Amino acid sequence: MVERQKSTDTSTSRRWILLAVIIAPLTIAGVLITLFTxxxxxxxxxxxxxxxxxxxxxxxxxxxxxxxxxxxxTNPIAELRGIASWYGGNFDGQKTASGERYDMHALxxxxxxxxxxxxVRVVNLRNRRxxxxxxxxxxxxxxxxxxxxxxxxxxxxxxxxxxxxxxxLDVLWMGSRRAAK
Numbered sequence: 235m236v237e238r239q240k241s242t243d244t245s246t247s248r249r250w251i252l253l254a255v256i257i258a259p260l261t262i263a264g265v266l267i268t269l270f271t272x273x274x275x276x277x278x279x280x281x282x283x284x285x286x287x288x289x290x291x292x293x294x295x296x297x298x299x300x301x302x303x304x305x306x307x308t309n310p311i312a313e314l315r316g317i318a319s320w321y322g323g324n325f326d327g328q329k330t331a332s333g334e335r336y337d338m339h340a341l342x343x344x345x346x347x348x349x350x351x352x353x354v355r356v357v358n359l360r361n362r363r364x365x366x367x368x369x370x371x372x373x374x375x376x377x378x379x380x381x382x383x384x385x386x387x388x389x390x391x392x393x394x395x396x397x398x399x400x401x402x403l404d405v406l407w408m409g410s411r412r413a414a415k
Contacts, residue, residue: 316380
């Protein structure tokens with residue numbers, strides 16, 4: 235009788251080990267996918283969670299939500315290099331080329347070579363700081379400059395005092411060419 239209990243205990247422990255061997259890699263894969271994938275709404279700036287609460291009768295509640303974009307930070311679509319500049323207070327609240335109002339505190343940028351709504355990681359090559367911005371404007375950029383960043387983006391890259399910085403752009407999501415005006 236004692237021998238049967240031992241074999242039952244052994245088979246139970248084997249089942250637990252087998253279950254752990256199957257579940258552990260799946261759990262690790264799920265964590266890795268979560269770490270390297272970010273969801274960004276295409277037409278809305280990033281805002282604190284409490285500011286997204288909308289009353290059910292508000293017109294914004296009836297508007298369709300833009301589709302979620304899955305960004306893969308490990309495999310950018312394209313890479314560009316050049317000089318970045320920034321623009322701020324004088325343009326705050328004015329209409330951009332895409333029709334949006336410029337918000338100097340949003341993570342947006344002006345780039346002539348990328349379609350509107352493209353999502354780009356900008357890396358300051360002097361200090362290796364980076365920021366992810368959405369392209370929502372066009373403009374007259376000086377030769378050699380590939381992007382004009384919002385005040386908030388320039389602040390995160392620590393390029394406020396110099397005004398210019400050598401940068402690398404990793405295109406994470408290419409906006410639609412149809413959206414360009």
